[in-house]
Amino acid sequence: MKLPIKALVVIAMFTALAAPAYAEKDCKLLVSGLVQGPKSAKIPTGSVLELSLYDSGIADAPASITTSASIKRTVHGKFPIRFKIGSNHCMHMPAVSASIRKDSRLLFINDTTIPAETGKKVLLPVIRVK
Secondary structure, X not given: OOOOHHHHHXXXXXXXHHOOOOOHHHHOEEEEEEEEOOOOOEEEXXXXXXXXXXXXXXXXXXXXXXXXXXXXXXXEEEOOEEEEEEEOOOOOOEEEEEEEEEOOEEXXXXXXXXXXXXXXXXXXXOEEOO
């Protein structure tokens, strides 16, 4: 089936309009929320919480961690832990992940994709690693 040139031009225009057009100001992402662990779980003194923003929206491709959006901070005590993380990188489907380590030993990690949006509080559940 041959399409006339006009039809191809119209299809190309609609395809260009449907694709996300990111301006630098649209790429700013600021996510805040709570890391929630198992009930009665305690976080040992000297543990480090690592949060990362990554793009989970590229089909059949490994998620790319946006390295400039990773933060580490020392935590201890009880859950939940409040957090804020931001990025200036454009992402199709941003997601956030968390892990807690002590002396490089993994203690807690989240095991599901948690979508991230500016202005929406995120509840980031973590599980204990045995």
